Amino acid sequence: MTETALTSEATPSGPGTPGPVAARGRRQSPLLRLRGDLDGRTRLILGAAGVATLLVGWEVAARALAGDSILLPTIGQTLTALRELARSGELWGDLGASLRRVGIGYAVSLGLGIVIGVAMGSLASAEAWLEPVFGMVRYIPASALTPLFLLWLGIDESPKLALIVVGTVFYNILMVADVARAVPTPLINASYTLGAGRFTVLRRVILPHSWPGIIDVARINLAAAWLMLVVAELLAADQGLAFRIVRAQRFRQVDRMFALLLVFGLIGVASDLALRALKSWTSPWARA
Amino acid sequence: MGPGMSAGAAGVPAPKLRCVGVTKQFPGRRRQPGTVALDGIDLEVAENELVCIVGASGCGKSTLLNIVGGLEEATAGTVEVDGAPVVGPGPDRGMVFQAYSLYPWKTVAENIRFGLECAGIPRGLRAERVQELLGIVGLTEFADTLPRDLSGGMRQRVAIARALAPEPDMLLLDEPFGALDAQTKQVLQDFLLTVWQRTGATILMVTHDVDEAVYLSSRVYVFSSRPGRVAEEIEVPFGAQRGPLVRRDPRFLDLRDEIQDHLRTNVR
Numbered sequence: 172m173t174e175t176a177l178t179s180e181a182t183p184s185g186p187g188t189p190g191p192v193a194a195r196g197r198r199q200s201p202l203l204r205l206r207g208d209l210d211g212r213t214r215l216i217l218g219a220a221g222v223a224t225l226l227v228g229w230e231v232a233a234r235a236l237a238g239d240s241i242l243l244p245t246i247g248q249t250l251t252a253l254r255e256l257a258r259s260g261e262l263w264g265d266l267g268a269s270l271r272r273v274g275i276g277y278a279v280s281l282g283l284g285i286v287i288g289v290a291m292g293s294l295a296s297a298e299a300w301l302e303p304v305f306g307m308v309r310y311i312p313a314s315a316l317t318p319l320f321l322l323w324l325g326i327d328e329s330p331k332l333a334l335i336v337v338g339t340v341f342y343n344i345l346m347v348a349d350v351a352r353a354v355p356t357p358l359i360n361a362s363y364t365l366g367a368g369r370f371t372v373l374r375r376v377i378l379p380h381s382w383p384g385i386i387d388v389a390r391i392n393l394a395a396a397w398l399m400l401v402v403a404e405l406l407a408a409d410q411g412l413a414f415r416i417v418r419a420q421r422f423r424q425v426d427r428m429f430a431l432l433l434v435f436g437l438i439g440v441a442s443d444l445a446l447r448a449l450k451s452w453t454s455p456w457a458r459a
Numbered sequence: 460m461g462p463g464m465s466a467g468a469a470g471v472p473a474p475k476l477r478c479v480g481v482t483k484q485f486p487g488r489r490r491q492p493g494t495v496a497l498d499g500i501d502l503e504v505a506e507n508e509l510v511c512i513v514g515a516s517g518c519g520k521s522t523l524l525n526i527v528g529g530l531e532e533a534t535a536g537t538v539e540v541d542g543a544p545v546v547g548p549g550p551d552r553g554m555v556f557q558a559y560s561l562y563p564w565k566t567v568a569e570n571i572r573f574g575l576e577c578a579g580i581p582r583g584l585r586a587e588r589v590q591e592l593l594g595i596v597g598l599t600e601f602a603d604t605l606p607r608d609l610s611g612g613m614r615q616r617v618a619i620a621r622a623l624a625p626e627p628d629m630l631l632l633d634e635p636f637g638a639l640d641a642q643t644k645q646v647l648q649d650f651l652l653t654v655w656q657r658t659g660a661t662i663l664m665v666t667h668d669v670d671e672a673v674y675l676s677s678r679v680y681v682f683s684s685r686p687g688r689v690a691e692e693i694e695v696p697f698g699a700q701r702g703p704l705v706r707r708d709p710r711f712l713d714l715r716d717e718i719q720d721h722l723r724t725n726v727r
Contacts, residue, residue: 355560364528364529364622366579375573379564
């Protein structure tokens, strides 16, 4: 075996050498290459195929289960229910109430998260002081605090906002702290040796370097804010998207319930795209 | 008459930088004594001198540079610049690091301008000074480029320009060419010599590249490892004019071998 290999290697294979030459290495399909790159068109096709799979699966299951009482509405029934909700005006009132709660609650949470998180990521003393506390409090499920907040704050808007803040603020703080910690030390040291004071370094070096990371944190934890909103509205509310789902359940209006779930999904996609756009607009240098 | 003036003996000018018995011990864990990174470093750099520190990794040479820059504190000993003790960082001592020290969201010109802003250069003078510094480092065409679109050598030239912006009287260079390929490195070494001659700055540079140290400096401090000590202080006999020929001078090769022997015996 070795001998043949040696002889065949020694013979120069000029043009006209007969017989196929074995290829070296194993060809990999671009679709299944680990850490491979895809061209934009393939990426788009795959994404569309994923959404289509979900929709087709939904429609097939709905038609299969169709009986005298609807447990799973078809896509058409869901869209009709959505149109109905929009026309009666209920949808806009609920959407406004829910967006307002998440907007205010999450803004407060994000503000606290940025201030405390950047402090923890930049000052070893702040980190040593706060890390153990937040590390523990973070593990108390915020939803378990709902009864307590209702007791303390009544049943108006404040317990709902408090729940959204508490349910997201610790994630925001700890993740922003990680982002601030990732500012390279030479960057900070170079600023000091140029004559920058600590406040200047914080405002003009640590903050701009952390900004794209902070937007990513905001984008990821926004889902938790909606989760807390639903918990709050399920228990006590007279308006809101989650409240409307509970109402629909009482009248067995499954098509309405699905329409409202669809609204949640659309809001998620829209906010995700908006925050991604904000990131690449404000921090073009961080684009991959 | 400041205290710095009286420090020098009659006729001998006081050194620009003087380190006496500088010792650095890092805090230990669990009652273990901490690592001694530097043990009683005595070192002087004269005005306008270019001095290199060479040593294997772990000899504390970067720690010493950080102490001179005011970024770290010595456990014992004193560091004086012009006779005044160093207690923190300041624009009188510009520093250049091996990498990751440019602001990635700022263009080349904005990076340099930031150095001018921090140093409190009046707004009206900044634009002209930025242009001048861009010219010195030969990056005028790249004024509006982001660091991510520059080569490693260009990035280090920007870092040097930015460090020069506040017109420091000392430059502290921490392996500034350590991450560059051999060709770029030689170009930047000659560039550094030009900058040194043009600005008349006092330069203290840390490197692990013996050739680089001999090629650039008038004196080389050889550090031993764990703890870092001054193992040898070597005079380099070449004058201010350096060029490719110096690298082939037999004295250059002898010095290089001598320093390399020192490093080998001091590394365990």
